[in-house]
Amino acid sequence: MDRFDAMQAFARVVEAGSFTKAAETLHMSKTTVTQLVQQLEARLRVKLLNRTTRKVNVTADGAIYYERVIKLLADMDDAETSLSGASLxxxxxxxxxxxxxxxxxxxxxxxxxxxxxxxxxxxxxxxxxxxxxxxxxxxxxxxxxxxxxxxxxxxxxxxxxELGVFAAPGYLAREGMPMHPGELEDSHHRVVGFLWARTGKPVPYAMRNQSESLHIKGQYILAVDDGNAYLSAGLAGLGVLWLPKYMSRAHEVRGELVALFEDWQLQPxxxxxxxxxxxxxxxxxxxxxxxxxxxxxxxxxxxxxxxxxxxxxx
Missing domain, CATH: 3.40.190.10 (Periplasmic binding protein-like II)
Structure with missing residues (x-):
């Protein structure tokens, strides 16, 4: 048994909660991972994991051993990088x-x-x-x-x-130039919705100027969950966008996006x-x-x- 491989396999099973997932991330077979953990338990003469048909749970002894193992693996990694200028x-x-x-x-x-x-x-x-x-x-x-x-x-x-609000020239020619962010609520204007991964829903954008503070959500005909698709939808004229400036810069230069509400501020x-x-x-x-x-x-x-x-x- 390679003790390093066995400890690494045990740590991944604890972290993944599954022999199958641990094997996938270690690029080993499930059988190999199982055998490594079994050999480690036999060597230590202690049960490290409780196995059921649905999940794997670490035992009390296994939890203590896991904390020591991850520190030891980290120390070994540091030791390797400290030799012969490898730290550089x-x-x-x-x-x-x-x-x-x-x-x-x-x-x-x-x-x-x-x-x-x-x-x-x-x-x-x-x-x-x-x-x-x-x-x-x-x-x-x-x-x-x-x-x-x-x-x-x-x-x-x-x-x-840094964020800004933008729309494609084709959208503005069709729907008109909104002069106030409030026009994006309950009007003919549309936004492109972005479905945030943590909620699966669009979220309002906070905007303020010297006299007003608003949270704008708007109405959409398309919502997506990918940043590149979001930008593509705006370039296609499907609605108003809230974009980081690094995403809009080149498209502004080429005249493909127009900045809106430049006297309003958005929180970075x-x-x-x-x-x-x-x-x-x-x-x-x-x-x-x-x-x-x-x-x-x-x-x-x-x-x-x-x-x-x-x-x-x-």
Whole structure:
């Protein structure tokens, strides 16, 4: 029995709550994972997991052992990266999930520089706006805009996205130029709805000027749950959009979007990198998070807080 493989398999079963899911994320067969855990239990002469036909639960002894195992695995990772200058060149595979517009417009174009600095880091990037179960899917971190509601996660605020309101020239020619945000409520005007993953529903947008404060929701004929599809719907003239400025900039320059209500202010959207509290922050993950913060700052979207280094999700 390889004790390292056995401990790693046991930790993933605890985190995933399933031998099948653990096997998938470790790229092993379920039989192999089961045998590794059984061999570990035999060596320790203690039952680590309670198995039923539907789920796997960690025993009291298993919970104590798990806390020691994840620390030991983290120490082993640190030991490897401390040798022969490896601390300057972290290596290994990172599994991350990123919103689709942020990936395509900002992060992926900047990745050549990241890989020039860290050529031995391999990134598996999920590109989506869905809710990702970090534990079950064995993801190292997720990048998300908006307030994070999962209080079990640790998050670092890496940016604040400036928002604006926009519409396509074709939409404005057809429906007219709205002069006040209130015209988007109960009128012939339409918005493109964005279905937020945490609620599955569109949410109102807070807007204010010197004399008024409004929450605008509007009426839609189309709502989507993906950022790129949301932008495409607006470009097609299906309604008014609320967009981060990094998504609208090129389309404004080309005359494909027109900014609305420029004398009104919208609260910036915070951007976070989140990861599990029991997941060791390896050097490769640390440099990746630092790089995202750097890229956002270079794009004029750095966090507007005094100390963006580390925050609990609230």
């Amino acid at each position: 060149l972290p290596k290994g595979r990172l599994r991350v999930d990123v919103p689709s517009p942020l990936a395509s417009l900002i992060l992926i174009p900047a990745l050549p520089e990241f890989h020039r600095r860290y050529p031995d880091i391999q990134i598996d990037m999920g590109v989506s706006d869905r809710i990702v179960d970090i534990i079950d899917e064995n993801v190292d971190c997720v990048v998300r805009g908006g307030e994070l509601l999962d209080q079990s996660l640790i998050a670092r605020r890496v940016g604040d996205l 959207m915070p951007l976070y990198v989140a990861y599990p509290p029991n997941r060791h922050i390896s050097q490769k993950l640390r440099v990746f998070i630092d790089w995202i913060a750097e890229v956002m700052a270079q794009n004029g979207a750095g966090p507007n807080i005094a100390n963006p280094r580390s925050e609990s999700v609230n």
